[in-house]
Amino acid sequence: MRVLFMCTANSCRSILSEAMFNHLAPAGFEAVSSGSFPKGQVLPRSLSTLQQSGISTEGLSSKGNDAFEHCPPDIVITVCDKAAGESCPVYFGPALKAHWGLEDPSDAIGDEETVNAAFLATLGRIERRCRAFFELPFRSLDSEALKRELNRIATL
DSSP states (O other): OOEEESSSSSSSSHHHHHHHHHHHOOOEEEEEEESSSSSSSSOOHHHHHHHHTTTTTTTOOBBBBGGGGTTTEEEEEESSHHHTTSOOOGEEEEEEEOOOOOOGGOOSSSSSSHHHHHHHHHHHHHHHHHHHHTSSGGGEEEEEEEEHHHHHHOOO
């Protein structure tokens, strides 16, 4: 199963989600990420937060949705409020779509400790959601039931 985490800039929340998902993923699951208006680079703080947490940053990059035109995902999860209202491109076709909104930790204002805490809190929320995702009984869920579960996970 291929999951696309989508955000506006693809530099922070979608990157953190892709990395955490792949860090926890059992065989047969893969995450990628993209942005509707990619920044073109991953925020250094996103990378340092992942490294500090023991999560690989290899291969992470900021890219647009067109990167997946010929290899569409099974599920598209938007992770920022700006992307929630955007329509996913047609080539995502039958992909199941969900919204797991996250506050942008790069908007945190304060000293180093405050900003670091915001990034770690966001990564912690992503981890809870990914763990809940992997606990789902996929074999017994039809697409409507899976959509309900994805919406439930968004509240964690």
